[in-house]
Amino acid sequence: MSAFDVSRIHDLGAAIPRDLNARTSSGAPCGACPVRGLTFCAPLEERELAEVARIVKHLTIPAGQPLFDEGEPARHVFSVTEGAMKVYKLLPDGRRQVTGFLFSGDFLGLAHNESYAYSAEAMVGTSLCRFGRSELEGLLERFPQMERRLLHMASHELAVAQDQMLLLGRKTAKEKIASFLLMLSRRQELRGQSANPIALPMSRTDIGDYLGLTTETVSRTFTQLKTAGEIALLSGNRVEVADSGGLARLAEGEGL
Amino acid sequence: MSAFDVSRIHDLGAAIPRDLNARTSSGAPCGACPVRGLTFCAPLEERELAEVARIVKHLTIPAGQPLFDEGEPARHVFSVTEGAMKVYKLLPDGRRQVTGFLFSGDFLGLAHNESYAYSAEAMVGTSLCRFGRSELEGLLERFPQMERRLLHMASHELAVAQDQMLLLGRKTAKEKIASFLLMLSRRQELRGQSANPIALPMSRTDIGDYLGLTTETVSRTFTQLKTAGEIALLSGNRVEVADSGGLARLAEGEGL
DNA sequence: CGGGAAGTTGAAGAGCGTCAAAAGTAGTGG
DNA sequence: CCACTACTTTTGACGCTCTTCAACTTCCCG
Numbered sequence: 001m002s003a004f005d006v007s008r009i010h011d012l013g014a015a016i017p018r019d020l021n022a023r024t025s026s027g028a029p030c031g032a033c034p035v036r037g038l039t040f041c042a043p044l045e046e047r048e049l050a051e052v053a054r055i056v057k058h059l060t061i062p063a064g065q066p067l068f069d070e071g072e073p074a075r076h077v078f079s080v081t082e083g084a085m086k087v088y089k090l091l092p093d094g095r096r097q098v099t100g101f102l103f104s105g106d107f108l109g110l111a112h113n114e115s116y117a118y119s120a121e122a123m124v125g126t127s128l129c130r131f132g133r134s135e136l137e138g139l140l141e142r143f144p145q146m147e148r149r150l151l152h153m154a155s156h157e158l159a160v161a162q163d164q165m166l167l168l169g170r171k172t173a174k175e176k177i178a179s180f181l182l183m184l185s186r187r188q189e190l191r192g193q194s195a196n197p198i199a200l201p202m203s204r205t206d207i208g209d210y211l212g213l214t215t216e217t218v219s220r221t222f223t224q225l226k227t228a229g230e231i232a233l234l235s236g237n238r239v240e241v242a243d244s245g246g247l248a249r250l251a252e253g254e255g256l
Numbered sequence: 257m258s259a260f261d262v263s264r265i266h267d268l269g270a271a272i273p274r275d276l277n278a279r280t281s282s283g284a285p286c287g288a289c290p291v292r293g294l295t296f297c298a299p300l301e302e303r304e305l306a307e308v309a310r311i312v313k314h315l316t317i318p319a320g321q322p323l324f325d326e327g328e329p330a331r332h333v334f335s336v337t338e339g340a341m342k343v344y345k346l347l348p349d350g351r352r353q354v355t356g357f358l359f360s361g362d363f364l365g366l367a368h369n370e371s372y373a374y375s376a377e378a379m380v381g382t383s384l385c386r387f388g389r390s391e392l393e394g395l396l397e398r399f400p401q402m403e404r405r406l407l408h409m410a411s412h413e414l415a416v417a418q419d420q421m422l423l424l425g426r427k428t429a430k431e432k433i434a435s436f437l438l439m440l441s442r443r444q445e446l447r448g449q450s451a452n453p454i455a456l457p458m459s460r461t462d463i464g465d466y467l468g469l470t471t472e473t474v475s476r477t478f479t480q481l482k483t484a485g486e487i488a489l490l491s492g493n494r495v496e497v498a499d500s501g502g503l504a505r506l507a508e509g510e511g512l
Numbered sequence: 513c514g515g516g517a518a519g520t521t522g523a524a525g526a527g528c529g530t531c532a533a534a535a536g537t538a539g540t541g542g
Numbered sequence: 543c544c545a546c547t548a549c550t551t552t553t554g555a556c557g558c559t560c561t562t563c564a565a566c567t568t569c570c571c572g
Contacts (some may be wrong), residue, residue, distance in 0.1 A: 089422045091509050097422040112411035118418060144400050147407060154370035154410040161417035162374060166345045166353040168424035169468030173560070204519060212425030214561060219520055253347050429528070460551065470529055475552055 009091040013212045029053035038105025038191070039079050040153060043145040045223070051142070055135040060127045067108075067120040067128070074111035076130050080104050083126025084201040088209065098210035099164075101184075101202060104191055108154065124200045168212045171253070176211040177221045181231070181239060201236040258290040268481050285309035294361025294447070296409060299401040307398070311391040316383045323328040323364075323376040323384070330367035332386050335475040336360050339382025343374045344465065354466035355420075357440075357458060360447060363409065379457045425467045427509070432467040433477045437487070437495060451500070 036042060041052055058081075061067060067078065070089060085102040099118055102108055108120055130137075140147040167179050181198055189195045200207070204215040211218070222239075225231045230247055232240040239242040241247055249255065286305040292298060297308055314337075317323060323334065326345060330491075341358040355374055358364055362375055387395075396403040423435055437454055445451045460471040467474070478495075481487045486503055488496040497503055505511065 089418060091422070091426060093509050095426045097425045099418045099421050110411050110414070112408055112415055117415040129348055140404075141400070144397070145402055147400070148396075151403060151407045151410060152368055154407060154414060155366050157414055158366070158410060158417065159278060159368055159373040161414065161421065162345060162355045164421055165355050165417070166347070169465075170347060170351040171342045182496065209425075215519075216521085216562085217560060220560095223520075251473070253351065254350050310567075471551075472530085472553085473528060476528095 028057075030056065033081065035081055035105040037130055039134060040107060040146055040150045043149050044143060045164075045191075048143055051139060055131060055139065057130045058127065059130055060125065061122045063124045063126075065122050068116050068120065069119045070117065070185055071115050073114060073115045074109060075133055077105045077107065077109040077133060077136055078120075078131070079129040081127045081129060083128075084123045085120055085126055086202060086206055086210075087120045087121055089118050096209045097212070097231075098206055099161075101206075101210065103187060110150075110154065123206070173211075173217050173221045174212055174224065174255070175253055176213065177218065177225065178230075178247050179240060180207065180211060182244065182247055182251055185241065185244065196241060197234060198239045198241065285314075286312070289337065291361040291447075292339055294347060296363060296402055296406045297335075299405050300399060304399055307395060311387060311395065313386045314383065315386055316381065317378045319378055319380045319382075321378050323378065324372050325375045326372055328372050329370060330365060330372045331389055333363065333365040333389060334376075334387070334390055335363045335385040337385060338381045340379045341376055341382055342379055342458060342462055342466075343376045345374050352465045353468070354462055355417075357462075357466065359443060366406075366410065379462070427507075429467075429469055429473050429477045430480065430511070431507055431509055433463075433474065434471065434483065434486075434503045436463065436467060437497060438500065438503055438507055441497065441500065452497060454495045454497065456495060 013231050030036065030041060030053045031046060033039075033041065041049065044052065068074075068087065069074075080102050082104050085108070086098050087100045087102065087108060088098040090096050101123075102120075111117060140150070166180065167176055171179065184198050184200070187194045188198065202210075204218045207213075208215045208218045213221075221234065222231070226233055230242055230250070232242070234240055286292065286297060286309045287302060289295075289297065297305065302307065304482070323341065324330075324332075336358050338360050341364070341366060343353050343356050343358065344352050344354045346352050357379075358376075365372065367373060396406070423432055427435065439458070440454050441451045444454065458466075460474045463469075464471045464474045469477075478487070478489065482489055486498055486506070490496055
């Protein structure tokens with residue numbers, strides 16, 4: 001997966017213990033955060049950031065490692081600074097629904113009760129900021145603009161979730177894949193990357209579990225789109241979109 | 257639909273104009289609100305409630321009437337005080353996904369940008385509190401505990417949305433219907449009603465559009481559950497659950 | 513290189529959708 | 543009060559999309 005070569009991060013070794021007691025954020029903290037504008041730290045000023053830096057712990061996990069599991073006591077909230085994660089829920093018999101893919105700037109771990117409602121796992125080497133729940137709550141109390149920002153981000157997540165329900169409940173396999181590619185493309189743009197060669201850090205199984213399909217159907221649909229000239233499959237798990245307008249029409253069922 | 261005989265509400269007549277300029281909340285306002293404990297007004301004290309009363313407008317809409325449509329400028333936030341509503345999204349060709357059913361205590365209209373992300377329509381005669389967006393923001397600034405409560409409610413909505421994604425993406429028709437009935441039952445309890453005879457104010461089509469099924473499949477699955485002795489279909493669109501534990505196992509794919 | 517996982521392709525089957533018609537329910541007016 | 547109409551729900555027959563099971567191919571990483 002050359003498109004996700006964050007091996008600098010892996011180099012910490014796979015021996016990182018599950019309890020994630022990584023060293024506290026060292027050298028240049030929040031002030032230099034490259035994704036601050038995307039996070040709930042965005043509305044804070046320089047002086048206030050120092051308070052954040054005091055309670056945040058920076059940590060790094062290798063590809064494939066879980067961050068927390070559904071049902072675990074929700075002691076922390078996280079913000080992704082680099083890499084890619086998936087969050088998912090399981091049924092007793094093992095059926096899985098990936099409820100979201102997270103990239104730099106996204107947060108996870110907000111729980112309305114005492115335990116996490118889903119599991120989270122890194123798909124590539126990933127860096128995160130970790131906030132103790134009570135410390136963060138203290139911070140929110142002192143900086144209402146941060147709480148407002150968080151509410152705003154939660155509202156956005158809700159709108160995204162509703163789009164995903166429409167996709168899962170009413171779209172065909174082709175429409176699902178088209179929507180999925182467009183979503184990734186737009187998020188790349190939001191992070192300041194180019195829209196077009198789309199990087200896919202997740203497996204076909206993950207994509208299937210995100211779209212309510214099987215790996216086989218995902219694979220077949222990619223092939224169909226390729227044959228139709230809508231996309232090209234590049235090396236390193238990347239996809240080139242020929243005509244994003246056409247793909248957008250496909251995604252809404254106005255297939256050409 | 258005798259189970260939803262709120263004809264006192266209809267009695268205002270079907271002539272209520274679409275712009276919803278109902279009279280302002282009169283006589284006994286927020287202090288006497290029967291569902292306050294469920295809403296974002298819950299953490300406010302008597303004195304603070306007076307401020308809410310100043311900016312809120314109480315309105316009532318008859319069954320079948322839209323409250324707002326997807327894409328409309330989001331000028332208001334609403335809180336349901338009595339009745340039942342559905343919110344949904346549409347694809348260009350008319351396919352519909354109902355993203356939620358709302359009952360007393362639920363809020364709707366939170367938009368992260370300038371327009372509503374979904375349409376909302378009353379299923380029975382429904383009363384709501386309407387808040388101007390900017391007025392509400394002013395209130396949130398003055399009462400941070402209200403903003404915290406809203407964030408808490410949004411987190412809860414997010415968790416519910418993720419459950420629904422699991423349902424839509426990975427559950428069978430039978431599991432979907434079982435989950436749906438249990439959800440309605442639990443929400444009745446939360447509102448202080450009895451858990452068991454479950455009221456269904458929505459049509460089979462609405463249920464299908466909520467669960468990612470067709471009306472026919474919804475109807476067939478109800479029949480199956482009835483034949484299996486899991487439920488009984490009562491008059492007035494109500495359902496009696498024989499054994500909620502059994503239904504819960506069905507809902508999670510641990511079908512007996 | 514070589515072994516194992518991930519991805520692709522094929523054939524057959526199941527679950528749910530589609531189309532169609534019957535049965536039930538509600539509202540209206542004589 | 544009952545008949546008439548219109549809509550919703552239920553039931554049936556059939557078909558299609560996606561799944562399942564299986565084999566083959568490609569891609570990594572040691």
